[in-house]
Amino acid sequence: MHSASLNAYWQLAAIAVLVGSVLWLPVAQAQIPPLAERLQLCSGCHNPDGNSVIPENPKLSGLDPEYLVRQLQDFKTGNRKSPVMGGIIPLVDEKEFKALATFFHRQTPKAGGSVDAKLAAQGREIYDEGIVGSAVPACSGCHNEDGSGTEKYPRIASQHSTYVVQQLLSFKNGGRANDSKAVMRAVAKRMSEKDIRAVAEYVVTLKGAE
Amino acid sequence: MKKTALVLALLLLPWQTALADAADAVRSPVGYGSKGYVWGKLLPEQAAAMKLSADPLRGKEAFRGCRGCHKPDAAGVTDGTYPRLTGQHASVILKQVTEVRAGVRINPKMEPFSSDHAVSPQEIADIAVFLASAESTRENGKGTGDFQARGKRLYEDGRCVKCHGRNGEGNGDNFYPVIAAQHYGYLKREMAYIQKGIRGNSHPEMVKAIKHYTDEDIEAMADYLSRLPDYRLSLVERQAK
Numbered sequence: 001m002h003s004a005s006l007n008a009y010w011q012l013a014a015i016a017v018l019v020g021s022v023l024w025l026p027v028a029q030a031q032i033p034p035l036a037e038r039l040q041l042c043s044g045c046h047n048p049d050g051n052s053v054i055p056e057n058p059k060l061s062g063l064d065p066e067y068l069v070r071q072l073q074d075f076k077t078g079n080r081k082s083p084v085m086g087g088i089i090p091l092v093d094e095k096e097f098k099a100l101a102t103f104f105h106r107q108t109p110k111a112g113g114s115v116d117a118k119l120a121a122q123g124r125e126i127y128d129e130g131i132v133g134s135a136v137p138a139c140s141g142c143h144n145e146d147g148s149g150t151e152k153y154p155r156i157a158s159q160h161s162t163y164v165v166q167q168l169l170s171f172k173n174g175g176r177a178n179d180s181k182a183v184m185r186a187v188a189k190r191m192s193e194k195d196i197r198a199v200a201e202y203v204v205t206l207k208g209a210e
Numbered sequence: 211m212k213k214t215a216l217v218l219a220l221l222l223l224p225w226q227t228a229l230a231d232a233a234d235a236v237r238s239p240v241g242y243g244s245k246g247y248v249w250g251k252l253l254p255e256q257a258a259a260m261k262l263s264a265d266p267l268r269g270k271e272a273f274r275g276c277r278g279c280h281k282p283d284a285a286g287v288t289d290g291t292y293p294r295l296t297g298q299h300a301s302v303i304l305k306q307v308t309e310v311r312a313g314v315r316i317n318p319k320m321e322p323f324s325s326d327h328a329v330s331p332q333e334i335a336d337i338a339v340f341l342a343s344a345e346s347t348r349e350n351g352k353g354t355g356d357f358q359a360r361g362k363r364l365y366e367d368g369r370c371v372k373c374h375g376r377n378g379e380g381n382g383d384n385f386y387p388v389i390a391a392q393h394y395g396y397l398k399r400e401m402a403y404i405q406k407g408i409r410g411n412s413h414p415e416m417v418k419a420i421k422h423y424t425d426e427d428i429e430a431m432a433d434y435l436s437r438l439p440d441y442r443l444s445l446v447e448r449q450a451k
Contacts, residue, residue: 130278132291135319141278150274152327186322 035099050107055162061107067154068101080178112158112204123202136190147206157208164200241314241410249413256308259331269340272333284344288351290395296346297442299382300338307334315410351393353433361434364427369419379441390438397432
C-alpha cells in the first residue's frame with residue numbers, strides 16, 4: 001500500500017514534468033529577444049545603421065515603417081521571395097516587425113556612392129520625364145523628384161543601383177509581385193533593361209530630403 | 211542564316227509597332243457597342259464619388275501620382291500622348307478616371323495608375339475639382355494652322371457645337387468635356403477612336419455625329435480646336451486671341 005502510493009506519487013510527478021515541459025517549450029520559442037539582440041541578425045547584411053554596404057542588399061535607413069512591415073510580412077508569407085530573407089524570416093516573430101521597421105526608419109540615410117555620370121544623366125531624363133514612346137511614366141511622379149517617396153510609394157533615394165536593377169528586373173519578369181495592384185510591374189514591363197540600368201544609376205545620386 | 215534573321219526582324223519591326231498601337235485600340239467588352247451599354251448611366255462608384263465633398267487642395271496633393279504622365283502642371287505632353295487636364299470639368303475627370311478603372315474606357319496606358327491603390331474615390335473627387343480650377347502654364351500642342359478655316363466650318367456647321375459649345379467649353383452638368391485648347395495630337399487620336407467605336411465610353415450620338423468625316427476633316431477640326439483659347443478666359447480675351 002505504502003509503496004503503491006509512492007509509485008503513484010512518482011507517476012504524477014513524471015506527468016507533471018512532462019506536461020510542464022511540453023507547455024514550456026513553445027513559450028520558450030516564442031520568447032521575443034530584446035531589439036538590440038535581434039538587430040544583430042539584420043546588421044550582418046544591412047549594417048547596424050541600415051546603410052548596407054553590400055550592393056545586392058538594400059539600404060533600409062529612412063524607409064517608411066509601414067512599407068518595411070509590409071515587406072517583412074510578405075517575406076514571411078512567401079508573397080515576396082528572396083533566397084536570403086526566406087532563410088532569415090522564419091527566425092523572426094511577426095510581433096517584432098514593427099519595432100524593427102521603426103528602428104530602421106529612424107536611421108539617417110547615407111548618400112550613395114560614385115556613379116557613371118553619363119549613364120546617370122540618361123537615367124535622370126527617364127526619372128524626371130518618363131519615356132513617352134513606351135508609356136513609361138516619370139518615376140518622380142510617385143517617388144518624388146528627390147526620391148523621398150510618399151505614403152503609397154517607397155523611398156528610393158541613394159539606394160544601391162545593383163539592388164534597384166535587380167528589383168526592377170524582377171518586377172519586369174514578374175518574379176517580384178507584391179506591389180499593390182501591379183503598379184510597379186506595369187511600369188517595369190514597359191522599360192528595357194537599358195532603361196532600368198540608367199534609372200538605377202541616377203537613383204544612387206538622389207538625396208531624398210524634401 | 212544570321213542575315214535572314216536580321217532581315218526578318220527588320221521586316222517585323224513596323225508590324226510590331228502596328229500591333230502595339232492595335233493593343234490600345236480594342237473594343238471594350240462592357241463599353242460602347244456592347245449589349246446593355248448606356249451612356250451616362252452612373253456606375254455605383256461614380257454616383258458615390260459625385261456625392262463626396264471635394265477639396266482642391268487635397269486634390270493637388272493626390273494629383274502627385276498622376277504627374278508621372280500628365281506632368282506636375284497637369285498640362286500633359288504637347289505631342290498629345292497625354293492630354294492637358296487643366297480646366298477640364300470636374301464631372302468629366304471623375305467620369306473618365308472611374309470608367310478607365312472599370313474597363314468601360316479601354317486605356318491600357320492609364321489603367322494601372324487608375325486603380326484604387328493609386329487613387330481612392332475621395333482622391334478622384336478631390337483631383338477633379340483641383341484640375342477644374344488649375345491654370346495652364348504651357349502652350350498646348352497645335353496643328354499646322356493650315357486647315358483652321360475648314361476645321362471651324364466643319365465644327366460649327368456640324369452637330370459638334372450642340373454639346374461641346376461654340377468655344378469648345380463642353381458642359382459639366384452633362385459630362386461633356388472641354389475640348390478647346392487641347393493638344394492637337396490627342397484630339398486627333400481620340401476623334402479617330404470614337405469614329406471607330408473603340409473609345410469604349412463614347413456617347414452613341416457622338417459616334418453618329420463624327421461618322422461621316424474623313425481623316426482630313428478630323429485633322430482640320432483638331433487643328434481648329436487646338437487653336438481655340440482656354441474657354442475660361444473672358445470673352446474679350448478670347449476675341450483678342
